[in-house]
Amino acid sequence: MADTQPSPAYLCGQLYATLHTLQAIGKRDRRLGNDSFLSQAKQRPGPALREQLKKAGEQLLAARTRGPKHGKAAGEVFRAIADFVPPSGRLPDYLDTSSQLDFLSGYHTQSAAYAAHDTLMK
Numbered sequence: 001m002a003d004t005q006p007s008p009a010y011l012c013g014q015l016y017a018t019l020h021t022l023q024a025i026g027k028r029d030r031r032l033g034n035d036s037f038l039s040q041a042k043q044r045p046g047p048a049l050r051e052q053l054k055k056a057g058e059q060l061l062a063a064r065t066r067g068p069k070h071g072k073a074a075g076e077v078f079r080a081i082a083d084f085v086p087p088s089g090r091l092p093d094y095l096d097t098s099s100q101l102d103f104l105s106g107y108h109t110q111s112a113a114y115a116a117h118d119t120l121m122k
Contacts, residue, residue, distance in 0.1 A: 018114075042107075044095075050091060
């Protein structure tokens with residue numbers, strides 16, 4: 001059985017969770033995980049993700065100033081960003097209802113993968 005590539009919506013959900021985790025580790029800012037931000041991102045991931053990608057380096061540096069544990073975790077999360085950019089390099093500007101569910105699935109899967117960093121996100 002051949003491995004299938006995750007959908008762009010699923011990858012965008014994983015990317016959003018990664019950027020949320022990086023922001024929470026770096027700046028103790030967990031608002032990207034709030035329902036209102038998540039709802040906007042699942043409908044229009046392109047604008048939300050592009051905005052957060054611009055801030056990723058800043059979040060990494062902020063985490064490093066918080067201490068070695070924060071810096072190490074943020075470095076791991078930062079390096080994962082490239083894994084979740086869709087192969088086309090395009091971030092969809094709008095997702096239909098079915099794709100929004102795929103986005104949420106990717107988001108929740110990746111958020112669970114970062115659960116070990118939860119204490120650093122406070």
